[in-house]
Amino acid sequence: MSMQDAVARFVRDGDTVVIEGFTHLISFAAAHEIIRQRRRDLTLCRLTPDLIYDQMIAAGCARKVVFSWAGNPGVGSLHAFRRAVEGRALEIEEYSHFGMVARFAAGAARLPFWPLRDYAGTDLPRANPRIKAVTCPYTGEALATVPALNPDVTIVHAQRADAQGNTQIWGLLGVQKEAAFASRRVIVVVEELVDESVIRSDPNRTVIPALIVDAVVVEPWGAHPSYAQGYYDRDNDFYVAWEAISREPSKLEDYLDAHVYGVSGRAAYLEKQPGLTGRLAAKAQFCAGVNYGF
């Protein structure tokens, strides 16, 4: 399915949307298509809103952001996010990383909450009343709890999948598996479509099974400026450049006009940036296979 069709069919105004990936495998291609289709009132959930949600916030897609660390990794601030929050134009719901991971774990297991040892002595429960506590029926001790997160739609970028949606990921896994299982609808975006036989040759690498996937979109370089281990490196220069772009609302508008609204899709996005693929393409460093015989 094309990204345009997948977003048109499965992402709706007012949805709770998750585009996960911890630094690795962040589907910017999906975010840009959501911006182009002008989705509104979205509740955007991610551990790290990152540039992807900074762009969606600037484009007016977001009503609320649920997160645990909102910065530009190794660079500084997410300025569109900061302007919206400091101007109280955006609702936020804030956890720590462990809290967000636990919310996805509960959602994936279809439990209403998840227990964790956390938050004692912090002001986070004061800032977020959804962080509660439960008493252990064995020891009597109090444990923190977070509520399950069950998105309407989760979009996962991955290295490869077959046509049915059996999806394999290596390198950093983040919470991609939990977010997908927690979600009502799942869109998988891959660097490469492979034959089912490739998936079946190494079943331990499968992270998401076809039976929970609604759409498979093939979008090479769809994670740029994030990265895909074994395919292309992270575009650290762009993350640094975002500091200046996002600081100036006008510059941010120009960026969206040129690289999001101004292109039809990922292919055109790449054509606009000659030399990008050459600069970031991954070197080959293959591991050996293992024996599945008996």
Place this chain on the structure above:
Amino acid sequence: MSMQDAVARFVRDGDTVVIEGFTHLISFAAAHEIIRQRRRDLTLCRLTPDLIYDQMIAAGCARKVVFSWAGNPGVGSLHAFRRAVEGRALEIEEYSHFGMVARFAAGAARLPFWPLRDYAGTDLPRANPRIKAVTCPYTGEALATVPALNPDVTIVHAQRADAQGNTQIWGLLGVQKEAAFASRRVIVVVEELVDESVIRSDPNRTVIPALIVDAVVVEPWGAHPSYAQGYYDRDNDFYVAWEAISREPSKLEDYLDAHVYGVSGRAAYLEKQPGLTGRLAAKAQFCAGVNYGF
């Protein structure tokens, strides 16, 4: 370290011992060494006691068994286990598979309990008062709970590890990871000792990190009559034969005398059974490697 030394140093009378592996990677070599060293009063925990605990029970190592399915898979009963239970000579604590998995998950996360949707309408909580309930702080609904399981020692059989204990497993994973992280002491038994560079070449396959491992034992064919994917097949004939052996206490004694007490270790055990390795050695069916480059 030799199996003899590992058991001597890390398995003590009265310990709560876990030798896991769901059908796959069950360390019979470790169980036989524990029998030879005549450990006593052990609390043996496994989802499926299987032939391994049936042998340990017959040899007098067990005071108590904690389990969820006590049969000979595809064959019938575990007769030593049945004689002990029906004769009330063995204490048991019983869950379902999900309950045991949840106990290991709680132990691995160092939480005192784990919540699950289970047991409504069953007689299991009546048979086991350690199955309790907790009220969700968000929805008010009651969920079942099981207490954490934190063994004194867990023994994990795996395909390969480096000298420090970084351990890789493929094929069925069971609860090997959770059991190891839940345990105070961990012994890893492997088919093959590999160089650290082999582990580092495919870090997504690592299931158990060296920092939780106390001993690495190299014991080829150490899981027989269980199996190791890519190394050797399950000895189904022996599982069938166990029906007749275990039915007769005298035959079971003869078996232990010949194949456990009567041998010094796994090498001698294999020498006693010519043709066994030839009959069960795995065919080669390697997957391709993946690219970890950037």
Place this chain on the structure above:
Amino acid sequence: MMAIVAARELRDGEVVFVGIGLPNLACNLARRTHAPHLVLIYESGAVGAVPERLPVSIGDPALVTGSLMVCGMADVFQLFLQNGRIEVGFLGGAQVDRFGNINTTVIGPYERPKVRLPGSGGAAEIAIHARRTLIISKLSPRAFPERVDFVTSPGQHVAKVITDKGVLERDETNGEMVLAQLYPGVDASDVKASVGWELSSRPHLDRVDPPSQVDLQLLRDVLDPKRLYLKS
């Protein structure tokens, strides 16, 4: 015959939690006939398995080689079963009662068992989380008592009980298992005589079609040539 009737209960594309023995035969028969897109999940963690030989155990290596996904058991129970992704679950048991409750734990009192059975395994949670459970069990008054000695798996999701003489199904009015279908040449009285309670019947009893030559040939020559599970 039980395997064939069970296979007919499966719809193409369904996600089935498979047990070893007849359920496995039924699923693989269905996969090779009317339900090629059946997704088989084994509690051992193999998803979309295509065993090239008849698995003797639920953790047979043949379930892993060539499967679509292999995951840990925490994922099997939390992400697949508890998550509600399983449409059909197969169960068997030493005792099945009037309301479809199953006992695979003990005959006699729990504390002083006459016969100690294997226990739940995944049966408790399969019965609770699978949308529809199918029981396969041979008829006999001892195997079908009025009430089981111990409820290992609650009967509320049991849709049908496939026996060696006919099929019982749930009467939605009172939740009781009632006779619905008879195998060729079997009389309703045979079935009633083999059940430990006053078995009611549907007003109209269907006749189960005899097995097709294709089904029999697949079962006997392809799926279970060594007769591990087929008696006839």
Place this chain on the structure above:
Amino acid sequence: MMAIVAARELRDGEVVFVGIGLPNLACNLARRTHAPHLVLIYESGAVGAVPERLPVSIGDPALVTGSLMVCGMADVFQLFLQNGRIEVGFLGGAQVDRFGNINTTVIGPYERPKVRLPGSGGAAEIAIHARRTLIISKLSPRAFPERVDFVTSPGQHVAKVITDKGVLERDETNGEMVLAQLYPGVDASDVKASVGWELSSRPHLDRVDPPSQVDLQLLRDVLDPKRLYLKS
């Protein structure tokens, strides 16, 4: 200098939860000098990473290639951190107070922030679960207030605060952070003037040894040749 002092705090073989920037520099410096068996764990899931280039982000692909293990984040937080396997955790923050509490959330009231900072990330749970936490932060009265505006990470496990002028450590009698070590050429009054509360000192103040040539050469020529994190 802060990276070098931080490196000296690490003992060989320890399991360290590493952050990006100076903590990463400190760990890799220690690994190349007195602590070759340091195990570096990044919250992104890389265990035993040996980055061949200076990682710009906590999820840099260089942390994955050649690491000992890569696991999902549920495992990072539950099996490593909450399990108690982490000996040392590094933290930084916009504000550090008298009791070692850290604020990385907001300047001003939470509901009407003057400055919105990134938030906790893993800092709350690192402060709670790491046996010993080390803070690296440049001194200034604004950065070291009497009380932080928001407690993102509680200070109870903070062993030392490594600053650009000296090192503070916990006074076990009252739990307060007190001046313990001074860098070469720094006077105690400089430090006290840069702290927003009445900073006490150890009766005897140690002098921090100046950086060795080896340390400086490693940092400048090998670890951070592009001066991403080193200011001098």
